[in-house]
Amino acid sequence: MAAAAAAAAAVKRVVVTRALPAATMARLTSRPDIAVTAWEAEGAMPAAALGAAVAAGGGAAGVVCMLTDAIDAALLDASPALRVVSTMSVGYNHIDVAACKARGVSVGYTPGILTDATADLVVALLLATARRLPEAWSAVKSGEWSSWSLFWMAGKAVAGATVGIVGAGRIGSAVGRRLRGFGCPILYTGASGRKPELEAELGGGATYAPLDDLLAASDFVVVLCSLSPATRGLFNRDRLLRMKPDAVLINASRGEVVVQDDLVAVLRERPTFAAGLDVTTPEPLPTDSPLLTLPNAVVLPHIGSSTTACRTEMADMAVRNVLAALDTGTPLLAVPL
Ligand code: GLV
Numbered sequence: 001m002a003a004a005a006a007a008a009a010a011v012k013r014v015v016v017t018r019a020l021p022a023a024t025m026a027r028l029t030s031r032p033d034i035a036v037t038a039w040e041a042e043g044a045m046p047a048a049a050l051g052a053a054v055a056a057g058g059g060a061a062g063v064v065c066m067l068t069d070a071i072d073a074a075l076l077d078a079s080p081a082l083r084v085v086s087t088m089s090v091g092y093n094h095i096d097v098a099a100c101k102a103r104g105v106s107v108g109y110t111p112g113i114l115t116d117a118t119a120d121l122v123v124a125l126l127l128a129t130a131r132r133l134p135e136a137w138s139a140v141k142s143g144e145w146s147s148w149s150l151f152w153m154a155g156k157a158v159a160g161a162t163v164g165i166v167g168a169g170r171i172g173s174a175v176g177r178r179l180r181g182f183g184c185p186i187l188y189t190g191a192s193g194r195k196p197e198l199e200a201e202l203g204g205g206a207t208y209a210p211l212d213d214l215l216a217a218s219d220f221v222v223v224l225c226s227l228s229p230a231t232r233g234l235f236n237r238d239r240l241l242r243m244k245p246d247a248v249l250i251n252a253s254r255g256e257v258v259v260q261d262d263l264v265a266v267l268r269e270r271p272t273f274a275a276g277l278d279v280t281t282p283e284p285l286p287t288d289s290p291l292l293t294l295p296n297a298v299v300l301p302h303i304g305s306s307t308t309a310c311r312t313e314m315a316d317m318a319v320r321n322v323l324a325a326l327d328t329g330t331p332l333l334a335v336p337l
Helices: 002-010 022-029 047-058 073-077 097-102 115-130 133-142 170-180 196-201 211-217 237-242 260-269 308-328
Strands: 012-016 034-038 062-065 084-087 106-108 163-166 186-189 206-208 220-223 248-251 274-277 297-299
Touching (some): 012 022, 012 308, 022 034, 047 062, 047 073, 062 308, 073 097, 106 308, 115 220, 115 248, 115 297, 115 308, 170 196, 260 274
Parallel strands (some): 186 206, 220 248
16 A cells, blocks of 8 residues: 555656647656646637646646746645756747746757758748738739739849858758858858858858948848847837848747837838838738838748757657656756756
């Protein structure tokens, strides 16, 4: 009887906030020392349900979450047994990492795994915005396409254009590599300053520039920095107006890096300016958002890493991070706390 009680007490509960592939779930469910509470319904797990699941039965030891789940101090306090939070994302601004550190909770994430998928999407969005693909496709469907015409649907040339990358981390560097293939000189800026290894890798085609110089000189500005107090609202009216009047802004970091109302105003004032956004504030973007009425804005539903292969690998890594943290105390890919 005592042995059975001890075995039950040794079982650690893991809350999973979204349906995961069967093979990934099996990593958890095949373990006799792990019990799983999974959110099986469509869509994001509501915050109240997540709180209740974390608190239930003496408290969860691990949480596998996504960027839509707010992991704050109150949630962490719901379970005295909590040891690890593991997110299926490279960004972790939805997790209060200081609160995790204070409580001895480690944080796992999925850097590297989504670099190529996201860099591909960024280049696709840049090309789609520059060459007005959504507008052109709509014109075909609506019958607006009457005849071949010299400047109808004329867009902005990408080959050879100067591309400024704000946040030259893994994904920013991968975007730079791709766009060097288009003959684009790359300017970059970011919290880590000059990166001689990136400049060497891009064969001298990349140059470090302070943000204001980069904004003034770039035909395309690609935002890939992480969201932090320093980058929240970085792209306000003042900085947007420092860009060339016919520049294209691409944001695939977090919506909050751009002051969206300022962006809408600048897009209205400058019809030659354009924006391609994979991230917005809020998400999902309400269908009555003024952004969706502007011909010079292309909006995607935060699909940077969304290939089947990449999302499968992200989910698997998130679960392996939880298991490693519960077994050894440290996720395989751990956010430095
Ligand atoms: C996506 O935005 C991520 O952070 O993985």
